[in-house]
Amino acid sequence: MSVAAGREFLAIPGPTVMPDAVLQAMQRPAIDIYAGPAVALTDGLLRDLSTIFGTAGKTYIYAANGHGAWEAALTNVLSRGDKVLVLESGRFAIGWGDAAKMLGAEVEVLPGDFRRAVRPEAVEARLRKDAKGEIKALLVAQIDTASGVVNDIEAIGAAVRAAGHDALLMVDTVASLGCVPFAMDAWGVDVAMAGSQKGLMTPPGLGFTAAGPRARAAHKKAGMRTPYWDWTFRDGEVHYHKYCGTPPEHLLFGLRAALDMILAEGLENVFARHRLLAEATRRAVDVWSEGQAIAFNISEPDERCDTVTAVVTTGGESAQPLVDYCAQKCGVVLGRALGKSEGRGFRIAHMGHVNAPMILGTLGVVEMGLAALGIPHGKNGAAAAVEYLAKAVPA
């Protein structure tokens, strides 16, 4: 038996569900790349991305994925030999640090726990010890999709200032931008980067960086700069230069449609929707956890992020049978566990173009799987999600 036919739900944390309007916006011929509507398209996208990053600084769009945007962020502000402090809290800041190392930076990891957020006080303490100011930049992910953590970037920014340290604060917002609040300028973030394929609901292939004034000053003496990623080259008035070559037009058409949807809903409403659907998911997982076979990866409730919920098996068992059941029998593709919980967990994304039926349906499917596979779990987790949402969303 199978109840999988019907629209498959891709519940992995990116690429996410693409709105029809976004896909349809890409259904058109290419346009001239030197003049005409393409120029206004770019100007509007850059303006709206700056709004979403929360910065009065400039934003850059790359034909690249998130790893490309990592490289863009690093090469524009660092020189070989610069020391970089990676704030560990999952997998992705470590990966960004690995990229920095290959590019010639000296990388130190401020050790973290795969089940906890970065502790701002640990950041402050480490920076206070760096009396010579050897650390040139901090790398941190706002949300890490592998661990399911959200880091308090505002508090980390305050910690940097409390330590009286000059290091650039560089933030990976790939899994958070357009889903949860991010206030680059207000929080003292110097460089932020993101990709198109998560909260921004656009097919993968676009990377973004945003640069604050301290980043621009560092850029002037950065030795890692390369032609493709270079901000200065992209700063001019020539449209073709803004992408260092041919603009990825169809992805830009899609991004335009996606940003229109986000701005029409209103950023605060988008954030609230993510918060409610994430909390509904957590209510279900809370109930299931009573069976003691599965648990949240992130141990502290207020460190669990609003875009993906990472669940681990408590005894180290493989979660693959559950993932397979959901995909093959029900048409829900869950995220596999990554990083330190690889092979022994699963992830439910609630990110981007998601609403109540998508998330409640997914929770129902996971509960079907737990029951069908005889995995011990508290009953009526999905019902708890319904109950929570009914109260949170009054008639």
Add this chain to the structure above:
Amino acid sequence: MSVAAGREFLAIPGPTVMPDAVLQAMQRPAIDIYAGPAVALTDGLLRDLSTIFGTAGKTYIYAANGHGAWEAALTNVLSRGDKVLVLESGRFAIGWGDAAKMLGAEVEVLPGDFRRAVRPEAVEARLRKDAKGEIKALLVAQIDTASGVVNDIEAIGAAVRAAGHDALLMVDTVASLGCVPFAMDAWGVDVAMAGSQKGLMTPPGLGFTAAGPRARAAHKKAGMRTPYWDWTFRDGEVHYHKYCGTPPEHLLFGLRAALDMILAEGLENVFARHRLLAEATRRAVDVWSEGQAIAFNISEPDERCDTVTAVVTTGGESAQPLVDYCAQKCGVVLGRALGKSEGRGFRIAHMGHVNAPMILGTLGVVEMGLAALGIPHGKNGAAAAVEYLAKAVPA
């Protein structure tokens, strides 16, 4: 009066006309990036791209545009301080050399003429003088869309071997791949790069590199390598690594549809179609040139390429009124002149998803413009194209 309503023809040399099947192939949800159909999609694309490059070597797909693929090609085989010889024949090899310079290479330009192809004997002579083998790589474009030239890569490869020189031969095939013959291995090319948006009929945003055995050997000691472009990182079996992060899925769906069309038509047939439509265009320009107000940019007939025809005004007049007439009154967007003829010429692309009505229609429109604007020209250029094609394509 205007006869512009109707389907606009984008006659710029890339992005080119996107086949409906390519756009429609992108009209689908994202898929899992770690397993399932995405893996087979990648394997098939890499195999078919290697076929089109004419290599038994490996091919790499990047979320990037052509400038990104330039950087990928350079960083994978060079070290800072390496000497690179740029074979000038238009604009793009120079641009590629500028990128090499910013990346830390020492760049020498073998001077060329904006109206001529690279002379293989000049390459051989320069390499013979390099007794110490200081030159590590040659950079050349097979077709330069700014000048409209085609370089004889086979002869340049033979010249390198005749000089007994070890330099890597690196070829930009952005404006030629999938349009004219290219035989990477047979011609002794070590590194080739391309983009999605010209002959490969796919929206911009994908870059490609192909690596032969001598390039792979150079790669092992290359000091410019960076995480995003690195071949070694992309060589493993992990699907996610093949794109250094999230695959640009929708562009890959489009590319799959485009390669299916190219392979179904047959590469030799695709090349023949380009040759015929290019020659038809040249027949028309030949006739128009009798008025002595406009001329081919490339002076030697057999150095004119089969993907774009660059036309210049003989007296240095602006061609903008003609470009504007064609766009605004007729719905044909011609390419502006680039490089040394900037502002005083136009380009007609005949590249990718183009057929007889598209090209004959465009030639008719240009002839309308010449007449309407009173630009002296030989009459019945478009008719000459029809006559040529009627003979070349018997019933």
